[in-house]
Amino acid sequence: MFYFSQLQGKKIVSEKGHSMGVLRDLIFLAAEGAPIVTKLVVKKYSKIRMYAIADVVSINHFVVVKHEPQLVELAEDELFVDQNLLNKQIIDVLGSKIVRVNDVAIQNNANTYYIAGVDIGLRGIFRWLGMEPLLAPFYMFFGVAHKPHLLPWESIQPLELSQGQVKLKNKQDKLNAIRPEELADYLERTTIKNVHSIIDSLSKKTAAQVIGNLHISYQQALLRRFTPERAAEILELVQTDEAVDIMSTMNRQQKEDILKLLSAQKRKHIEELLRLSHTSIGKLIYPHVLTASYDDTVGTAIEKVKKSVIGTSFAHYVYICNEHEELIGVITLYDLFMHEPRTPLYEIMEPDVVVIYPKTSKEMVIQKMLRYKMYALPVVTEHHKIIGVVTFDDVTKDILEKL
Template structure:
């Protein structure tokens, strides 16, 4: 076994003592057993030679005098360009680590056996490993070797040289969707698609929901309309509307056609709202009840109908004409007796906005009255949706930072 750092930049001669240059890189084929196939030699320019021409290593590399140049083939990678110093996701530890050195086996055949992610790997490049480690051992601070075997690594993005650990479905579930989305945004759309295909539909949808809008748009354009619709059905309507709004009209209509009538109507409404000041912040994820409903009845309906909600802070009370007449928060529901009807304690002096209310006014009302959310109503006081501090955070950061 040898380390890549131990041979990189070594001089290379033919067996007739002709100087070819210095070792600049090694090339390996991407397989379960990643054999080293070629070496990159640099002098005035870089030349690729087959590793089969290598005869010995003894302070310098000796190759056959009849060595002929070659080229990089498909499914081959450079160690230095594509692995060294690249970040990988350690799913077992839920952290990002860096490749500090590469471990090579050279008997009986050359192949890449793993990577060194420890402090040793850094010291080795400066020729300080033995001396520094000896000193650290004296004060009981010796670093622990950390090595990842090649079987735990999967090259995902050859062009940009980023690598990740193999993403097994059970291990993926240990990562929060927003964390995994952040990691995947370091790759490209094709890589993200491969990872999503290893996950169950619900988990994949949650990751897509947390991706940057540009990646969401690219994925939806790649997906069939039916597959895109399945994702839409698993995420919050306002998040789905944000994605659909970026697509061309034909693609959007095709996706909507695969949804249930209820989901389609809700999304069409949100897409129409998007042309108003408040529209892009509105969510239709809210719960309504009637004045005569008891707390017991309301709590039963909440359990049955809101399992997919991200938050539920308020119950909006509607009359028989579906007009907004009151509101109560979850704290009030818990404090009152379960047989108490809502009209006895609901707040009737409502703070509400409409679709044309400027964002600044909406935020001002939320801060003034210390509200997490505001109902959005039309001229007839019909409830259209609500906005929350979460949904308007982007506007806050942009205008009040």
């Protein structure tokens, strides 16, 4: 077995000793099982030629080929080791993590060359630098085994091969074990076709978490590819404000087809935010807020907070409502936990709540936040019912992005 780092740049000579150029790349066929190396990519002066691997006589100090090797062209399903695999990120389906290919192992079996696996360890990097021998004393000093970190081909899932075409393996439970934000970060570096294939292979819960961590452009492109049923399944599990962002670019018919498949509560929240999205701050409203009744005790409110805070990324204030669901007060989480459990909320809440409305300008929102030193402000209707909150981070980010 040898490595691609040991091959690239080697001189190519014919059986009669004529110089044919230097090896620039290997071409392989991404078929079932171990990928077969099919061609050499050779550069001589400024010209690039491809020769069939069958014309290779031997590989030692030089790559020796037949006297008149056959010139060939790239087939539709073939890929390059250097261009399509080396230095790319892959999914280690056994270790359930994303790793980087530092080198590629080539095996020769009865004059058939194939990719045996990839080196994801430090030795792969040092091998390219010609410094691999320097690692031996280091490993010996620390008593660490001096072996390459080699992943066999069957243990990896390449995702960026062949212009967005992905052939998944039957180990998708391992994909579900990868952290959603890490998988989303990786998927944003590949094509939407790849993303769609991977998302389709995940569980509903994991798919929703991954989509929630994707850039909005990927979210929107994905949902437009899904059937209404599949889209509804995903949107049911993502945050309401994220669902609104995704649906805001859909046409009317697409929205209606998906909305009618959602639960009544989810549909109500999304429809309300979609209606508000045309207002000044509508797209900045975060609907998941902590609320409590004015006659609740501190202990009761704390229990509500514990149940509600799961899945809520914003939790600084608890908003107090009366029996008509009108906003009448606010209390910080810090103040809530500093009082005795039996204390009624109406005794400790701040009744003078600084509020904003869907039509309030972004500039006015920032002015109010700075004046009253509030990180977030509640958004209410004309009947003083709370819709959600707008945070300082979101409104300033929105303004800066448009400068």
